[in-house]
Amino acid sequence: MLLNLTDLSSESLQSQIIRQIRAKILSGELAAETDLPSIREFARDHHVSVITVQRAYEALLREGLIHSRRGKGFFVSELRENEKHKMAKQRLRETIAPPLMAAAEEGLSSKDIIETVNLILRQKGKKAEQEK
Amino acid sequence: MSKAFEFKNLIKTYPDFKLGPLNLDLAPGMVLGFVGPNGSGKSTTMHCLAGLVRPDSGKSEILGREIDLNDPAWKFDIGYVGDLHVFYEAWSGEKNLQFLAQFYPRWSHEFAAKLAKRLDLPLKKKAKELSTGNRAKLAIIAALAHAPKLLILDEPTAGLDPVARAEFQDVLFEMMADGERAIFYSTHILPEISRLADELAFLQNGQIVLRTGKDDLTEKWRKITFRLSRNNLKFESVVSHQHEGNDHQVISSDFEATMRQLHELGVENVQHSRLSVDEIAVQILKGANHVATHES
Numbered sequence: 001m002l003l004n005l006t007d008l009s010s011e012s013l014q015s016q017i018i019r020q021i022r023a024k025i026l027s028g029e030l031a032a033e034t035d036l037p038s039i040r041e042f043a044r045d046h047h048v049s050v051i052t053v054q055r056a057y058e059a060l061l062r063e064g065l066i067h068s069r070r071g072k073g074f075f076v077s078e079l080r081e082n083e084k085h086k087m088a089k090q091r092l093r094e095t096i097a098p099p100l101m102a103a104a105e106e107g108l109s110s111k112d113i114i115e116t117v118n119l120i121l122r123q124k125g126k127k128a129e130q131e132k
Numbered sequence: 133m134s135k136a137f138e139f140k141n142l143i144k145t146y147p148d149f150k151l152g153p154l155n156l157d158l159a160p161g162m163v164l165g166f167v168g169p170n171g172s173g174k175s176t177t178m179h180c181l182a183g184l185v186r187p188d189s190g191k192s193e194i195l196g197r198e199i200d201l202n203d204p205a206w207k208f209d210i211g212y213v214g215d216l217h218v219f220y221e222a223w224s225g226e227k228n229l230q231f232l233a234q235f236y237p238r239w240s241h242e243f244a245a246k247l248a249k250r251l252d253l254p255l256k257k258k259a260k261e262l263s264t265g266n267r268a269k270l271a272i273i274a275a276l277a278h279a280p281k282l283l284i285l286d287e288p289t290a291g292l293d294p295v296a297r298a299e300f301q302d303v304l305f306e307m308m309a310d311g312e313r314a315i316f317y318s319t320h321i322l323p324e325i326s327r328l329a330d331e332l333a334f335l336q337n338g339q340i341v342l343r344t345g346k347d348d349l350t351e352k353w354r355k356i357t358f359r360l361s362r363n364n365l366k367f368e369s370v371v372s373h374q375h376e377g378n379d380h381q382v383i384s385s386d387f388e389a390t391m392r393q394l395h396e397l398g399v400e401n402v403q404h405s406r407l408s409v410d411e412i413a414v415q416i417l418k419g420a421n422h423v424a425t426h427e428s
Contacts, residue, residue: 007408012351012406040310041309044305047301047327048327049327049329049330051162051345051347055347
């Protein structure tokens with residue numbers, strides 16, 4: 001499993017691990033029942049402390065994205081499509097709230113904000129097509 | 133499972149310095165970073181653990197076994213890299229290692245040879261012809277080749293070039309992967325342990341001033357800027373405070389507590405950022421408990 005962890009971020013290593021594994025699960029890149037590296041293997045491969053990984057895994061367990069089997073390690077949980085959808089939406093709401101509030105404080109109307117969102121999605125769509 | 137090491141009320145007194153009473157322990161599988169200014173007693177602590185210094189009083193155990201200078205069998209379980217690298221100067225690095233090997237039942241010549249290659253150490257050279265950095269490499273190999281359960285590393289990378297330093301980091305992460313080892317690591321170069329360490333202990337004037345999980349520390353400490361039309365802030369969680377007019381900046385040792393209090397005061401324009409382990413260490417060692425207020 002390749003993750004992109006960096007010290008040069010305002011996000012803690014623990015949150016980077018949680019966010020990146022969560023994204024891989026929700027996008028289907030990590031299929032149900034895929035086994036995750038053990039905590040110690042993960043720590044070795046990504047140069048993070050054991051406790052950092054342990055806490056990240058615990059957070060993913062609490063979110064129901066992974067489960068553990070005694071003596072066997074950690075596995076990606078089976079999620080129904082609508083559950084995934086709900087979680088992704090919830091996640092979006094949490095991450096998008098602060099910049100939206102900031103934009104509103106700076107005087108943008110909801111119309112401005114929606115236009116901006118649409119613009120970004122259109123650009124991303126174009127880019128994806130160009131890459132094909 | 134016994135602790136990797138444990139000090140209980142350890143005291144060592146010198147004419148001009150007293151270490152302790154020190155209470156400190158470490159669980160197997162964990163890495164404890166040991167941080168403190170020059171002369172705070174880090175090396176003395178490590179010398180006590182490595183059996184190089186006899187404490188005045190207190191109990192010291194390694195893997196549940198009391199340190200007994202007359203019966204050094206416990207030394208098989210420790211690997212110590214310190215400030216002084218003692219070798220037979222007229223012998224090659226290789227011969228020095230072969231000599232050491234006979235004292236350790238778990239010594240691996242294969243591991244030693246591989247490590248020398250990874251660290252790029254010329255093993256055929258005489259010890260006296262080795263550079264500072266290469267002597268440090270030889271000391272590292274000498275300390276790790278017998279598969280110790282507890283690594284006592286006192287500024288182990290002093291003199292190492294960045295590539296050897298990174299390679300050494302890799303080796304430590306690999307050694308920790310089986311979960312059976314522990315590392316007690318003292319350094320002034322905090323980025324070196326900022327990812328490896330699970331916990332940190334801060335030593336000042338021979339006393340532990342703080343022992344904490346590294347992630348707890350980096351989660352809790354924040355730099356916070358905000359607007360507020362008053363000047364005096366006396367929060368227990370605020371370690372330093374400066375302001376220009378109504379613009380304030382504080383360093384908080386407990387982000388959530390500070391934020392709660394700030395919101396009660398009705399602050400505006402709140403922004404916050406995380407601090408590196410390095411920045412936090414400076415604040416702690418400058419005297420975390422007294423609040424420094426700078427008027428500007």
